Amino acid sequence: MPTAPAIKLRVFSLNCWGIHYLSQHCSERYEMIGQLLKEEEHDLVLLQEVWSESDYLFLKKTLAHSHPYTHYFKSGVIGSGLAVFSKHKILDTFLYRYSINGYPYMAHHGDWFGGKAVGMVILDICDLTVHAYVTHLHAEYCREKDAYLPHRVVQAWELLHFIRHTSGGADLVILGGDLNMHPRDLGTRLLLAYTGLRDSYTEAERFEGCEEGITLIAENPFINKKELEPFENGIRIDYILFKGLSRVSVKCESLSTTTGSVPGKPFPYSDHEALSGVLLLRSEEGGGDRPQRCSAEPDPGLVDMVNEARTEVKVKTLQGAEDQMRLAVTGLQERLQKHSQTQPVEQGRVQGEPTSTPANSP
Amino acid sequence: MPTAPAIKLRVFSLNCWGIHYLSQHCSERYEMIGQLLKEEEHDLVLLQEVWSESDYLFLKKTLAHSHPYTHYFKSGVIGSGLAVFSKHKILDTFLYRYSINGYPYMAHHGDWFGGKAVGMVILDICDLTVHAYVTHLHAEYCREKDAYLPHRVVQAWELLHFIRHTSGGADLVILGGDLNMHPRDLGTRLLLAYTGLRDSYTEAERFEGCEEGITLIAENPFINKKELEPFENGIRIDYILFKGLSRVSVKCESLSTTTGSVPGKPFPYSDHEALSGVLLLRSEEGGGDRPQRCSAEPDPGLVDMVNEARTEVKVKTLQGAEDQMRLAVTGLQERLQKHSQTQPVEQGRVQGEPTSTPANSP
Numbered sequence: 052m053p054t055a056p057a058i059k060l061r062v063f064s065l066n067c068w069g070i071h072y073l074s075q076h077c078s079e080r081y082e083m084i085g086q087l088l089k090e091e092e093h094d095l096v097l098l099q100e101v102w103s104e105s106d107y108l109f110l111k112k113t114l115a116h117s118h119p120y121t122h123y124f125k126s127g128v129i130g131s132g133l134a135v136f137s138k139h140k141i142l143d144t145f146l147y148r149y150s151i152n153g154y155p156y157m158a159h160h161g162d163w164f165g166g167k168a169v170g171m172v173i174l175d176i177c178d179l180t181v182h183a184y185v186t187h188l189h190a191e192y193c194r195e196k197d198a199y200l201p202h203r204v205v206q207a208w209e210l211l212h213f214i215r216h217t218s219g220g221a222d223l224v225i226l227g228g229d230l231n232m233h234p235r236d237l238g239t240r241l242l243l244a245y246t247g248l249r250d251s252y253t254e255a256e257r258f259e260g261c262e263e264g265i266t267l268i269a270e271n272p273f274i275n276k277k278e279l280e281p282f283e284n285g286i287r288i289d290y291i292l293f294k295g296l297s298r299v300s301v302k303c304e305s306l307s308t309t310t311g312s313v314p315g316k317p318f319p320y321s322d323h324e325a326l327s328g329v330l331l332l333r334s335e336e337g338g339g340d341r342p343q344r345c346s347a348e349p350d351p352g353l354v355d356m357v358n359e360a361r362t363e364v365k366v367k368t369l370q371g372a373e374d375q376m377r378l379a380v381t382g383l384q385e386r387l388q389k390h391s392q393t394q395p396v397e398q399g400r401v402q403g404e405p406t407s408t409p410a411n412s413p
Numbered sequence: 414m415p416t417a418p419a420i421k422l423r424v425f426s427l428n429c430w431g432i433h434y435l436s437q438h439c440s441e442r443y444e445m446i447g448q449l450l451k452e453e454e455h456d457l458v459l460l461q462e463v464w465s466e467s468d469y470l471f472l473k474k475t476l477a478h479s480h481p482y483t484h485y486f487k488s489g490v491i492g493s494g495l496a497v498f499s500k501h502k503i504l505d506t507f508l509y510r511y512s513i514n515g516y517p518y519m520a521h522h523g524d525w526f527g528g529k530a531v532g533m534v535i536l537d538i539c540d541l542t543v544h545a546y547v548t549h550l551h552a553e554y555c556r557e558k559d560a561y562l563p564h565r566v567v568q569a570w571e572l573l574h575f576i577r578h579t580s581g582g583a584d585l586v587i588l589g590g591d592l593n594m595h596p597r598d599l600g601t602r603l604l605l606a607y608t609g610l611r612d613s614y615t616e617a618e619r620f621e622g623c624e625e626g627i628t629l630i631a632e633n634p635f636i637n638k639k640e641l642e643p644f645e646n647g648i649r650i651d652y653i654l655f656k657g658l659s660r661v662s663v664k665c666e667s668l669s670t671t672t673g674s675v676p677g678k679p680f681p682y683s684d685h686e687a688l689s690g691v692l693l694l695r696s697e698e699g700g701g702d703r704p705q706r707c708s709a710e711p712d713p714g715l716v717d718m719v720n721e722a723r724t725e726v727k728v729k730t731l732q733g734a735e736d737q738m739r740l741a742v743t744g745l746q747e748r749l750q751k752h753s754q755t756q757p758v759e760q761g762r763v764q765g766e767p768t769s770t771p772a773n774s775p
Contacts, residue, residue: 145578148512171578216507216533219581 058177058332059304063093064227064291066187066323067100068273069132075273076318081106083313084320085113088136092117093327094176096136097185097227107134124170124185131168133185142180143173147213149188149206169210169228171217179299179332182221184214186228188238203231207238211245222299223332224248226292229266229323234287248292251303251328260308263287266324270311273322291328304329420539420694421666425455426589426653428549428685429462430635431494437635438680443468445675446682447475450498454479455689456538458498459547459589469496486532486547493530495547504542505535509575511550511568531572531590533579541661541694544583546576548590550600565593569600573607584661585694586610588654591628591685596649610654613665613690622670625649628686632673635684653690666691 067084068074088096088110096118101107107123114121118136124146125131131146148168169186188206207230218224226248232239234250243250252264261268265285269276279285295301308324429446430436450458450472458480463469469485476483480498486508487493493508510530531548550568569592580586588610594601596612605612614626623630630647631638641647657663670686 143578145574146512147509150508150510212507216505217578 055334058179060095060176060181060223060330060332061091061093062095062097062225062227062291062293062328062330063088063091063325064097064185064289065099065321065325066229066289067098067106068321068323069100069102069106071103074322077103077106080318080320081109083316085110087320087325088114089117091327092138094138095174095181095183095225095227097183097225098134098136099185099187099229100132101134102130102132104130110134110136120174122170122172124168131170132187133168133170135170135172135183135185137172137174139174139176139181141172142175145171145217147171147209149209167206169213171213173221176223179222179334180220181223181225182214182218184210184224184226184228186210186226186230188229188231203236204238204241207232207242211242214246214248218246218296221296223296223301223330224294225330227290227326229289231288239290243292246292246294248294249303251291251293251306251326251330252287254303255306255328256303257305258307259305261285261310261324264306264308266308266326267322268311268324271319271322271324272311273319289323289326291326293328293330295332298334300333300335302331304331417696420541422457422538422543422585422692422694423453423455424457424459424587424589424653424655424690424692425450425453425687426459426547426651427461427683427687428591428651429460429468430683430685431462431464431468433465436684439465439468442680442682443471445678447472449682449687450476451479453689454500456500457536457543457545457587457589459545459587460496460498461547461549461591462494463496464492464494466492472496472498482536484532484534486530493532494549495530495532497532497534497545497547499534499536501536501538501543503534504537507533507579509533509571511571529568531575533575535583538585541584541696542582543585543587544576544580546572546586546588546590548572548588548592550591550593565598566600566603569594569604573604576608576610580608580658583658585658585663585692586656587692589652589688591651593650605654608654608656610656611665613653613655613668613688613692614649616665617668617690618665619667620669621667623647623672623686626668626670628670628688629684630673630686633681633684633686634673635681651685651688653688655690655692657694660696662695662697664693666693 065084067081069077069081071077074080096114098110101110101123104123111121111123114136118138120137120139120141122135122141122144123130124133124135124144131148133146135141146168167187167189169184172183172185174181174183188210189203214224214226224246230239230242234252242248252258258264262284265287266289267274267279267287268285269279269283271285274285291306293301293303306326306328308326309320310324311319313319427446429443431439431443433439436442458476460472463472463485466485473483473485476498480500482499482501482503484497484503484506485492486495486497486506493510495508497503508530529549529551531546534545534547536543536545550572551565576586576588586608592601592604596614604610614620620626624646627647627649628651629636629641629649631641631645633647636647653668655663655665668688668690670688671682672686673681675681
């Protein structure tokens, strides 16, 4: 049976570390980034930490011919820092700001003013509807004493729900960004498990770049090696995730990272390494990875994971995240019960009781 | 040809005016509201300004049997004030906070701390997927000198995009709430035109209640009549909107409002009148009101409307709303051009130029 020819989609993601007066060699690095993107001509470029609009406008000018479609997501006092450049037409955009962006009294960390958010662009790529998301979750700062851990779990939780609720009409979903989470962190696991997104690093048929796909590497001259401890070589916190929906099957042909130094240049593009992935899309009649479900799949592992998250997220004011998690757990439990045709496992909860209750209900 | 029996859905919406120490007779009014809801047994109850969690918990207890499914949306410092009670199972919830909630320096107006938002609940009603939205847009305070007008336009803009992007999987969409906008206000027109939602007041086969469907009425003892000027009798700012999607056709059988006083009680339920609507749903094979489109319909009137909004929204920091509007205008213009098979009407814009540009681009 003849199959349709595959569509090759090249995706790029980079945290540009574009904080003027703080990030080193900012203008020079943007020139390097612009040059790279102009030459490489990726289909889709997902950038984070483009804090200055003038830097965005510089890139826009540089990429006017290679990437005629672009969107800069504004949010909060100084913007979201999120920018998209595309060879393919952007049909629509939408921004979701996370409910919590660090503690105001730690405003010197910068994230709070930045209005952390996830941006969505809807693209038309060869008659496929592609929903591409770009985000930057709250920075980690210190692994050992991570006051922001619950914040990132909540952000991951909101991110996965935003993707679930806004990707219904997509043929292909792509998420690129700096998640500030390790691959086995709770937030990453929740995100992948709930959305069905696949990690291009683990899925790539070919990989080239830093060992174990790390994107914050010790060799990078802008990195404070002490902040990497106890991970001597570095950590993997930047991702390109993807999934095909009903009409499309996707595989990741290759993934590469930059490796710190740039040939012929005195410094790297950023303090993060860039990711470049090649996705192969194939239209399928009635096929695809898996159908989009409005509610979460009844995966038993999720119940434990959500319970773990609830234990972790104890901050009372986290905008109903705990409620939502309880709702999810209850929903999952009910689905599992339906599957196994048994009675409710949770004592004291009967059919007809609210699926959602306030965090502090008696 | 035999048709499937219609499903009757009774929907209730009320701004409860639940600001303790400011709103009069708060506890007594919640008792009245709880009693009304318990007796009336609407399928779906959408409440706004339930600021105090204790009031929510009181209602939850009161309605435990009549409305076993409920959700309270938390947001910001003191919550969103949004609550849903349902006879039908709530499968999922999601909250979107508007990017702008009034000026911080006008914090005494209260809205800013409230974290204005739109909440979505996904319900299973007789095997139909219903996406119900509840919201409360920024208060008006003074029609003549309305410093908040651009804020409400932006909120309406965000609201309509949130609904568009999250309602793809729905059979039926319902929005209930206090929009703080008159029927012919720009924000209302944008909302209806972009989402395809229909106004139950204009659509109802039978209407009973206040003249012209007004929901803030001069006779209400909690109302400061001066604030209603120049609308002597009152204004219509609360709505139940609806639309059926692919599988479902909907009509509004009836709509009613409360009319200020409550028989046998010394005061009304709130400073707003409550809305009760009866929707009749009918499953249709391949039918329904209109298919959900990811992008806006190419309605020429929208172009003028969005241009009008852009003129109105001149606040620079409004989180890219102007960008998004420009994107929408460009998209609409291109669609119109395609329709009429003519060349671009906008001078200086050529095919291949970005569909989205920053608000302050040269």
